[in-house]
Amino acid sequence: MNSISHSTRYLPYETSTRFHAVKLYRTGVGVKFVCRRYHISKASIMRWNKRFDGTRDSLLDHSHRPHTPHPNSHTDLELKWIRDLHKRNPHISLLEMYGKLKTNKGYKRHPLSLYRVFVRLGFSSKAPSTKKPYVPKPYHTPDKIGVKWQMDVKYVPAACYTGQVPQKFYQYTVIDEASRERFIYPYLEQSSFSTVDFLKRAIAYFGYKSRVLQTDNGAEFTHITKTDRIHPLDSLCQKLGIVHKKIRPRTPRHNGKV
Template sequence: MVKACPFSMRTLKYWLSHYRRYGMGGLDNESRRPKSHPWETPIRIKERIIELRRKTKKCALKLQWQLAKENIILHKNTIHKIIKAEGLTRKYRVRKLKYKYIGVPLQLGELLEIDVKYVPKLLENRQYYQFTAIDCASRWRYLKIYEDYSNLSAINFLKELITIAPFRIRAVKTDNGSYFTNRYTGYEKSTDPLNPTLQCF
């Protein structure tokens, strides 16, 4: 049987003895937790800590000082665990601040977002780029295809956008892409060539 079963002979004998003594209930998994602990705090000391806590409302450190006068030496963490296990710890209410944000509607042309993306497919084996401008208030948009995404293309797109837009453009929002900033041309103008100051065109 041991050869056909993946368990050891000792385990099989243990199961057999429990089955003969307790029946099918003896084969149930039982907890291996010890019934007692040699370093466990005595019951009378626990009751004394609980009594002092309910009577004086002192913290674990002050209870440690008071117990030391009674020749009971315990660590403050042990006292705190006993208090916490009995549910005698203080519950502090955390006040959650609720902020009410008031959204101010934008006006036409107050903010336009400009971004660049790759055209998904190649046209005549060439890669093209799409410049897109969207008005945050009316969602009006304007887009144009360019052969590259250089500073010159970004400037030309912005000039055409100012001319074509049916409203006055007050602000433009872009990312820190090299085609919208002086990332490459700002090295000569910056006092620190290794850390140029990025500025929009």
């Protein structure tokens, strides 16, 4: 269920809707017909008709703020206590303020009531963060070919097919970071067997093998769970003398070229 924020709980009718509804009603059309056409209530059309003086400004929405405060709301004296206490100690926490108000001033409100006033007055109960913002390091792209390849696999949606193809395909892609030359090949399954076969085809296509092969952490490239077994791709890389480098989890920008 979608929740409605505090600022959008009241959804007023547009001024043009009010204007045309009142104009139509004043032509002598029945109020039921006007209500059905503009999806409004009879009380609304009567209220707008009473306010209408021929201009659109007379139908603008008025403030819905009550003229008198709620009888259970904080008094001016209590608000003064909160402001003065926060002024003397700007970094005071909510619980510390509640304890001082209750001990020194006889404050009897609920802590949540104090929290709402705390937020409404623009005070923050959190100390300023000392954590340094994350600054991504510049990515070093090799200058020579054959230094690093990026490999990835993607499901090919049916909208990309030509004609009626009953099978589902997965496109394997490898790209040389220096030359940006790529090699792609389709497979019927996304598995370690397809990955090993694709790497062999890529080496045959480029005519050389890369020093580093960079992939993500998918099951077709590495074991997801901890195990003593060697992944077929790692086994092939060890035989060929290729360093298999896996990017940081949930960081696809590290493999952005492919």
